[in-house]
Amino acid sequence: MTELVRAEGIEYQAITRGALYLHRDPAELEAGIKKMALLAEHGQKQEILDGNGVARLEPAFEPVKGKIAGAIRDVGDSSGDSRLFSEELARVCRDKHGVTVRLGTRVTALRADGDRIDGVVTSAGVLTADAYVLALGVGAPIVARTAGVRLPIYPAKGYSSTFPLKPGGLAPMISGVDEQWLVGWSRLGDRLRLTSTAEFAGYDWGWTPRDFNNILRLARDLFPDAADYTRGEYRACLRPMTPDGPPILGLGRHRNLFLNCGHGHMGWTMACGTARIVTDLMIGRMPDLDLDGLTVRR
Numbered sequence: 001m002t003e004l005v006r007a008e009g010i011e012y013q014a015i016t017r018g019a020l021y022l023h024r025d026p027a028e029l030e031a032g033i034k035k036m037a038l039l040a041e042h043g044q045k046q047e048i049l050d051g052n053g054v055a056r057l058e059p060a061f062e063p064v065k066g067k068i069a070g071a072i073r074d075v076g077d078s079s080g081d082s083r084l085f086s087e088e089l090a091r092v093c094r095d096k097h098g099v100t101v102r103l104g105t106r107v108t109a110l111r112a113d114g115d116r117i118d119g120v121v122t123s124a125g126v127l128t129a130d131a132y133v134l135a136l137g138v139g140a141p142i143v144a145r146t147a148g149v150r151l152p153i154y155p156a157k158g159y160s161s162t163f164p165l166k167p168g169g170l171a172p173m174i175s176g177v178d179e180q181w182l183v184g185w186s187r188l189g190d191r192l193r194l195t196s197t198a199e200f201a202g203y204d205w206g207w208t209p210r211d212f213n214n215i216l217r218l219a220r221d222l223f224p225d226a227a228d229y230t231r232g233e234y235r236a237c238l239r240p241m242t243p244d245g246p247p248i249l250g251l252g253r254h255r256n257l258f259l260n261c262g263h264g265h266m267g268w269t270m271a272c273g274t275a276r277i278v279t280d281l282m283i284g285r286m287p288d289l290d291l292d293g294l295t296v297r298r
């Protein structure tokens with residue numbers, strides 16, 4: 001992703017100052033440190049901070065540091081506006097590579113002929129290609145089924161809210177997660193985004209104001225005057241979860257249908273890496289990563 005952003009000059013309100021995994025309780029912090037050690041063993045750079053250290057790094061916590069036992073800072077983490085990133089990337093693909101983006105077109109079925117896909121049935125007619133990539137999030141298992149492919153992907157519903165920052169308010173720059181209240185925050189330019197919750201509710205994108213109670217409770221507890229909490233934009237969204245976590249990549253039973261789905265709660269983080277893997281497979285190049293545990297057969 002870093003390479004792509006640099007090469008194409010993609011602007012997406014990125015903040016590359018790591019992420020804070022915040023704990024309110026000292027025992028939970030100790031347990032969190034043990035859990036995160038696994039990532040450190042695999043090369044992820046981390047720092048352990050106490051409440052004062054958190055406030056020194058991120059002044060938004062100075063008035064509330066008494067509530068914080070400490071934090072694990074994942075130094076390599078970053079945040080940004082994923083929608084802006086996708087729109088900018090689509091623009092580069094269109095302008096530089098002649099890619100056609102068809103928004104508002106619904107895929108209703110895959111048309112299979114033996115071990116090949118020979119067309120995609122859409123609301124704008126049948127489209128044909130040499131190769132197809134299935135990357136439809138929670139829509140992937142529904143469309144895959146039309147060609148007899150069963151994908152173990154199920155929606156896990158989450159809630160996202162975005163608030164305008166108050167002029168002169170004390171808003172966080174560094175993104176993070178309150179590991180006790182399970183709410184995440186990210187600064188997106190002059191807005192603050194807060195997200196939370198994983199629910200099994202099927203294909204239900206609905207929400208009510210009370211679904212955001214824990215988000216607003218956290219916002220008022222940690223960042224009381226950061227943003228105007230009366231002017232939120234709210235939505236519910238569905239994470240495409242697999243039973244064991246990792247996404248499903250590469251070929252299934254058709255020779256020209258490549259899978260790139262099931263990214264769960266980390267889809268943006270993994271998007272560029274998994275796209276590279278699937279591209280490598282499509283052009284017959286060996287991917288950098290061992291695909292054991294990442295294909296449909298696992």
Ligand SMILES: Cc1cc2nc3c(=O)[nH]c(=O)nc-3n(C[C@H](O)[C@H](O)[C@H](O)COP(=O)(O)OP(=O)(O)OC[C@H]3O[C@@H](n4cnc5c(N)ncnc54)[C@H](O)[C@@H]3O)c2cc1C
Nearest residue numbers: 106107136137139158159195237263264265266267268269
């Ligand atoms: C609250 C919340 C917070 C999150 N936070 C993070 C985070 O901090 N970092 C991170 O990396 N990830 C995060 N995620 C996860 C991330 O959003 C997903 O993993 C990611 O969006 C999955 O990407 P995708 O392209 O597979 O699916 P999607 O982003 O869902 O995109 C699939 C697209 O396919 C379209 N589609 C589906 N079916 C059809 C069809 N039949 N015809 C035409 N189009 C169709 C959909 O409309 C959609 O546009 C979060 C998710 C939630 C819910």
